[in-house]
Amino acid sequence: MIQIYTGNGKGKTTAALGLIIRALGQEKKVCLIQFMKKNFEYGEIKFLSKQEGLDIFQFGTAQLVNPESPDKIDFEEAEKAYNKCKETIASNKYDIIVIDEINVAVKWKLLPLQKQIELMEMDTDTEIIMTGRYAKNEVLHRASLVTEMKEIKHYFVLGVEARKGIEF
Amino acid sequence: MIQIYTGNGKGKTTAALGLIIRALGQEKKVCLIQFMKKNFEYGEIKFLSKQEGLDIFQFGTAQLVNPESPDKIDFEEAEKAYNKCKETIASNKYDIIVIDEINVAVKWKLLPLQKQIELMEMDTDTEIIMTGRYAKNEVLHRASLVTEMKEIKHYFVLGVEARKGIEF
Numbered sequence: 367m368i369q370i371y372t373g374n375g376k377g378k379t380t381a382a383l384g385l386i387i388r389a390l391g392q393e394k395k396v397c398l399i400q401f402m403k404k405n406f407e408y409g410e411i412k413f414l415s416k417q418e419g420l421d422i423f424q425f426g427t428a429q430l431v432n433p434e435s436p437d438k439i440d441f442e443e444a445e446k447a448y449n450k451c452k453e454t455i456a457s458n459k460y461d462i463i464v465i466d467e468i469n470v471a472v473k474w475k476l477l478p479l480q481k482q483i484e485l486m487e488m489d490t491d492t493e494i495i496m497t498g499r500y501a502k503n504e505v506l507h508r509a510s511l512v513t514e515m516k517e518i519k520h521y522f523v524l525g526v527e528a529r530k531g532i533e534f
Numbered sequence: 535m536i537q538i539y540t541g542n543g544k545g546k547t548t549a550a551l552g553l554i555i556r557a558l559g560q561e562k563k564v565c566l567i568q569f570m571k572k573n574f575e576y577g578e579i580k581f582l583s584k585q586e587g588l589d590i591f592q593f594g595t596a597q598l599v600n601p602e603s604p605d606k607i608d609f610e611e612a613e614k615a616y617n618k619c620k621e622t623i624a625s626n627k628y629d630i631i632v633i634d635e636i637n638v639a640v641k642w643k644l645l646p647l648q649k650q651i652e653l654m655e656m657d658t659d660t661e662i663i664m665t666g667r668y669a670k671n672e673v674l675h676r677a678s679l680v681t682e683m684k685e686i687k688h689y690f691v692l693g694v695e696a697r698k699g700i701e702f
Contacts, residue, residue: 371545375681376537380552381545384578385700387555388548391577392699409559410552461699493700512687513543518680531560531629532553532661 367510368486368494372469372501375515382464382497383410390419394461397454401447401471401498402426402440408534421460423450433474444476448485455488462493469498469505479504535678536654536662540637540669543683550632550665551578558587562629565622569615569639569666570594570608576702589628591618601642612644616653623656630661637666637673647672 371378382398389396396419405428414420425447431440451465465485471477479502486494486508496505506512528534539546550566557564564587573596582588593615599608619633633653639645647670654662654676664673674680696702 369544373684375683376679377539377545377549377552377681377683380556381549381683383552383555384545384548384550387551387581388577388702389699391579391581394577394699409556409562411559413555413559506686509687511544512685513545514684514686515543515545515549516541516682516684518674518682519677520679531557531562534556 368496368508369511369513370469370501370506370509371495371497371513371515372499373514373516374499375517377515378497378499379466381513381515382466382495383414385462385495386414386420386464389462390417393419395459396420397460397463398422398466399447399450399454399463400424400426400466401444401476402431402467404428404443406534409531423447425450431474431476436474436476440476444471447471448477448481451485452488455485455490455492455494458490458492460492462495464495464497467498468496469501471498472502472505473500483508536664536676537679537681538637538669538674538677539663539665539681539683540667541682541684542667543685545683546665546667547634549681549683550634550663551582553630553663554582554588554632557630558585561587563627564588565628565631566590566634567615567619567622567631568592568594568634569612569644570599570635572596572611574702577699591615593618599642599644604642604644608644612639615639616645616649619653620656623653623658623660623662626658626660628660630663632663632665635666636664637669639666640670640673641668651676
């Protein structure tokens, strides 16, 4: 089955991370594939990369993607991430596969919507979790569970910067 | 600062768990206090109880609380959980304290709203995260960041039961 976490609020990636540790606690085999998140010092990756039962594959660059004019490498990395998704789903090796930020990669046209749909239509028993704001209607339509994280109130308006250990 | 995860969708507790591992990855000191969640085989607790840098305190019983007529012990456990929250916030020992399901404990009147507000008004540098659906307006009002997890679509309507390693 396929779960989607989308919306403009906090908690999409962290909810997927929480599912990962819940699954590891129940001795499931888990895979985390991240679009557009390579080489950045995320606390969760520092922590999770030490855990057994979990494979992590990151794609993208250390630079933020410019949605107005992405670099060639951004497209190439998205394609590689997609291939890795396909391969891991097809392998039937995992109980759970988290595909982080794929919704954003599609929204920014780094990955064609059709390829996300292909992943969703693969025949598998693996639980698939896709995160990122801007999930397309075609994606929501094909999911079994959709949660929208909705920002009601945010302290960034108070001028607070992203904080190590909290936001990343 | 205080973050609230509320709403009827999935991902409130898991988002808090994700924040915990992110924080542990950045070598922060974290405390998880859970209302109404004692002695149940949650995957996340099996996993997290082995981690350094994190203290976990669970309150409640292994029985689900009946919101219509809670048992005496449910009130007692909520009071104990509240006291632990107060003590840990006052200790200034932690970078982050997650108070899981406190919003529900207040909604079900196991804990007076005034006590949740007292916790929110304590003078501290600790980042506090409160989870649970039904957060009161008085609580939202005092938070720095509020995210509503909104259920858009749920496979339970398809007759799927809670699954080990996914839902708990």
